[in-house]
Amino acid sequence: MTESLLKEFLTSGISVGCANFVTLPLDVLKVRLQTQGASFSSRAAAPGLLATTSSIVRHEGFLALYSGLIPALSRGLFYGGARLGTYGPIKTALGGDKENNSLLRNILAGCLSGAFAAAVTNPIDLVKTRLQAKDSPFRNAADVVRYVVKEQGISGLWTGTTPSVIRAAALTATQCASYDLAKQWWMRQTGMRDNVATHLGASMLTGLATTTITAPVDLVKTNMFVGGRRYKSVLHCAMTIVKEDGPMGLLKGWTAQYIRLGPQTMVIFVVMEQLRRASGLESL
Template sequence: MSPPMADHKPKSDISFAGTFASSAFAASFAELCTIPLDTAKVRLQLQKKSVAGDALTLPKYKGMLGTVATIAREEGLASLWKGIVPGLHRQCLFGGLRIGLYEPVKTLYVGDNFVGDVPLSKKVLAALTTGALGITIANPTDLVKVRLQAEGKLPPGVPRRYSGALNAYSTIVRQEGVGALWTGIGPNIARNAIINAAELASYDQVKQTILKIPGFTDNVFTHLLSGLGAGFFAVCIGSPVDVVKSRMMGDSSAYKSTLDCFVKTLKNDGPFAFYKGFIPNFGRLGSWNVIMFLTLEQAKKFVRSIESP
C-alpha cells in the first residue's frame, strides 16, 4: 500500500518544477470542466434584492440549474464559459503555486528531520501560507475573471465593458490604475487562504485517515472520497468571504472596504446572503476538487515515472 501524502515523509518525492507543472495542469483542467457552475455561482452571489414600487421584484436567477439555464437561454451556451481565459491564467499561477509550494512549506514548518504523521495544525498553516502567497500574485487574473462572468445580457446597442481578457487587463489599468488589478485583495487573500487550507489540509488529512482503514489503498476511489471531503469543507468555511470577494470585484465602487461590503451585505440582504449560491458553490468546488485531485495524482504519477532513475 502506498504511503499517504506526507505520512512519514513530509518532503515531496518529485521536483518542485514537476509538482508545479502537475498542479497547474490539474487545476486548469478542473477549471475548464467546471467554470459553468462558477459563472452561475458568481451571478447568484452578485444578485441583490431590488425594489419595484412597494414590492420586491422576483430574483432573476434561482438555483444552480435555473441560473445555468437562464444564462444559456438569454446569452447563449458559450456565455457559461465567460472568464475561462483569465480563469486558466489564474489556475496556472495560483493553482501551481498554492499546491506546488504546499509540501515544501509544510516541510519548512515541521523540519527536515521530521518523522511520522504531520500534525493537522501544520498542514493548515502550510496551506494558509501558500494560499495567501499564491492569490497575492494571481489576484489580477481573479478580478478579470469575475468582471467577465458578472456581465449579463446587455440591451441592444450597449457595448460590452470588455471585449476579452487581455482587453479587460489593459482597460482596468488605463481607466482605474495598476493598483485596481488588486481590487478585493483583502477578502481574496482571506477567502483563498481559508479555502486552500480547507482543501489541501482536509484532502491530506482525509486521505491519510482513509489509508489507515483496512482494505483501502492509494487509488482513484480514495482520491475521489478525499476530493469530495475537501470540496465540502472548503465551501462551508469559505462561502462568506467568497460572497464578499465576488461583490467587491463585481462592483468595487459600491463598497469602501471589505468590512463595508460585509456590513452592507448583512444589512441589506441578511445573514443568509453569505451562503448565496451554496449549492452551485458546492457543485462547483466539490466537482472541481474531485477532478483536480484525481488529475493531480495521475499527473504526479506520470512526472514521478519520468524523474525516477
C-alpha cells in the same frame, strides 16, 4: 531542488487548469448567483441555480457559460501551481512529513501557500470575474485591464486582494489539510490502498468541508471584484451584503459553489495524484 519545485508547480497547475475547464460553467453560475441585486433579497423571489442557467442560455447563448475561459485557464496554471505547488515544500520546510503529519502545521502551510498565490494572481482573478458578470460590457481580458487601469490605476487590478488572500488561505488550508486527514481516514476505514478510489473518496469529503468554510469569503471577494469602488473595504462589503440580503446573504450561491467546488476538488486531487506518480513525486 529546482527540478522538484518545477514538478510541484506544473503538476499542481495542470491539475487545477483541468478542473477549472471542467467546472467553468458552474463558476459562471456561482458568480451570477453571488452578484444578484438587492431586488432579489427575498429567498422566494431569487432565481435559483436552474432558473439562472436557463436564463443565461436563453438570453446569452450556451457559450456564455464559458465566459472568462482564457483567464480561468491562465489562473488555473499560475494560481493553482503556486497555491498547491508550494504547499508541499512549505510543509516540509515547517518540519512536516508522512510520519509527522501535524494538523496545525498543514493548516499553516496551506495558509501561507494560498495567500502567496492569491496575492500574485489577483489581477487574473479580477479579469475572469468581470468577464463572467451579468451584462458584462467587456469583450475580452484586455478590455477589462484597460478599463480598470483607466478608472483606478494599476493598483485597481489588485482590488479585492484582501478577501482573495483570506479566501485562498482558508481554501488551501482547508483543502490540503482536509485531504491529508480524509485520505488517511478513508484508508483506515475502508482498508483501501493509496489508489484512485481512495483519492475520489477523500476528495469528495474535502470538497464539502472546503465549500462550507470558504463560502462567505468567496462571496465578499466576488462582490468586491465586480463592484469596484462601491465598497470601501472588506468589512464594508460584508456589512452591505448583510444589510441588503440578511445574514444568510453571506451564503448566497452556496449551492452553485458546492456543485462547482466538489467536482473541482475531486478533479484536482485525482489528476494531481496521477501526475505526481508519473513524474516521480511522492503521493500527497
